[in-house]
Amino acid sequence: MPATDPRVADAVARHAHLRVACALMLLAWAATCLWGAALGGETSRAPAESGGMFLQSPDGATLWKQTLATVAADWPIVRIIEPDFAATPPREGLIESAWVEPPSAGQTPPGSSPLPSQAWSPQRQRVVVRVMPAAEGAWIDAIVETQSIADLTADRGPGEITLTGGWQTDAAPGATDNITTMLAARMAPTSDPVYALPPLDGPGMLTPRNEPPWARARYPRAARFGYKVLEDYRNFYSCDGLVCLTAAFGAGALMANTGFDTTMQAAWQRSVVPTDLGTFFADCKDIGEGRYALGVFGAAGLVGLALEGRPGADIVGEWGSRSLRMFIVGAPPVYFLQLATGASRPSDLSSAGSQWKPFTDDNGVSGHAFVGAIPFLAAADMVESPVAKGALYVCSTFVGFSRMTTDSHFPSQVFLGWYLAWASSRAVSGTEMHFAGMEVSVVPLPMADLGGLAVEGRW
Structure with a gap:
């Protein structure tokens, strides 16, 4: 096919847009992470x-x-x-x-407690x-x-003390x-x-923290990852998690089995697809490709392991570990629910459309929306700034919108894919809080001529 073919030129342009979009989103993620760290440092009151x-x-x-x-x-x-x-x-x-x-005996230096009189020993x-x-x-x-x-x-013996005209500085x-x-x-x-309170590790303040379960393992880093994945699954399938998951799929069922999906999809195709915004969303599709995303997540996690202890490497490693664990936790329910719902794509021209017909088809949940939301939700859980969190949450929806733009998924399917990524992020964050622990000290506190009670927590 000649190089001047319009289809080739269009494909080249689309890939160029994709590269630009990916670069902009990565820069935005890095900037928001740094911004959140800077904001956290500015408001610190650490003594x-x-x-x-x-x-x-x-x-x-x-x-x-x-x-x-x-x-x-x-x-x-x-x-x-x-x-x-x-x-x-x-x-x-x-x-x-x-x-x-x-001062001599009977007087007190400014701001200090009285000293005993020692006539022969200068002070x-x-x-x-x-x-x-x-x-x-x-x-x-x-x-x-x-x-x-x-x-x-x-510590000197008799005759070893040398008196000079001044003190040794x-x-x-x-x-x-x-x-x-x-x-x-x-x-x-x-x-x-x-x-300021006494140090938490001071005598009588706190009992020593229990060592993590992987501390005595033969390969502690690998064991740490395994223990965290198990805790992720416990959090994901907890009672609270299952209640929220049921509510989300109830909402998805209403969207899919009524006229909501078809109406919204038709409106999206008419109003968004022909615009530059639609082109931008379409170019974001590859961010949700598992074959690319898993490699990036794994490489980031390995960087964190190889360079553990360095601030930049620890941030990259934590992001990679969180993202990989979110995929491990959320991928099985995504695959099962794709089959269990049995819905079709908009482009399939099936008579079933978005309606659920169990085990008839395998498109009831958008896998791209699930994978594409993971890196942004993982980053959002790592920053403190509300503005940065909000920006990353918005970015997490781009791949889902790309599937609606290319007529590959209905809104309910995109919503369910994104929700499973969000539920996985909540499970992973719960694990991090579980193993991070929290120390609280409550001590009496004298304040000049008064008294009080002080509480300090660290995590």
């Missing part, structure tokens, strides 16, 4: 590892100046590192005072304040470090006294600061 408390303020620079002035009122400042509230990630600020001799103190910028405020952690010659030379810090609460009370006596 520093050492703890502290969160002070709210609409202006971070003003809060920093207030902290600096409060510390400088009692301590001679020798080192200042200003925080950067606008940087990504924000840069921590630091205030260090000079080493000073503590010195300094204050260190860290300010970590966060959304709508900052985390503040303040400590007073105390050193004494007796402590620094306790590289000596290790001695005892510390946390003054964060007192500092915050002086800065904002009428505000309600947010207190």
Whole structure:
């Protein structure tokens, strides 16, 4: 056939449209994933590892100046590192005072607890304040470090102590006294600061988490995948899952066995197919080809296994694993229900049409709509941004619309294929939550001269 044949040119143009559409959707997925991660980072209020408390303020620079002035009122400042509230990630600020001799017995250093009098053993103190910028405020952690010659030379024998005219500046810090609460009370006596809780893995906080069932397997990564698939099936065929599945197929039955399907299909062919939107939908069909999709899902999962521990590889691997498990869970009911419904295609010109006649035909559920929705629904479950989730949910319908555009499936068949992909995604997400676990700590919390109860959860 000559290269100038109009059919060849049309096929080339359609494949070009397909490549462009696939590239745009992949870029959109990557952008929304990154956007969701960025949005999650911007609103974080996570405290520093050492703890502290969160002070709210609409202006971070003003809060920093207030902290600096409060510390400088009692301590001679020798080192200042200003925080950067606008940087990504924000840069921590630091205030260090000079080493000073503590007051004599009967007096108390600013913000610290009284010290016993040790006439022969000189002591010195300094204050260190860290300010970590966060959304709508900052985390503040303040400590007073105390050193004494007796402590620094306790491991030396008689005659090994050399007295010099000054202190050794590289000596290790001695005892510390946390003054964060007192500092915050002086800065904002009428505000309600947010207190950091003790670490969840601290003594008496929580019992150790049970190890996952695949931890002692000979091949733990393969066992992990197998255990998760079993849990996926339990979630999919749970009572709640079966109730929702029954309701969805009841809706599909009404669409297929009344005039809804034929009316909607005819309207779609008249109004959408001749337009550019119809051309775009038609070019999305190959995204739902199982022979392509399964290879992509498997390759992404292998990348995650080979490069486990790297942030980018972990994201790709989780997406591939979720997508592959969604196919494993949803494919058997798709195949069975295709036969059980027995509906025909619009293009078959069958007298049955969209009506269900069990085991007469095998087109009652759109397999392309099922496979084409999987990658987008898996990505939607991994992002936090509602905008990103919504965009990915919209993209998950494109392949289903392509089947209506090419007159390959009725609306009810597309709906059922998409629903089975969505039900599979819910089952997989439930498995991830099940094995991720959640830790909750409830502890008494002193707040200046008051008391309270604090609750913290991590998952």
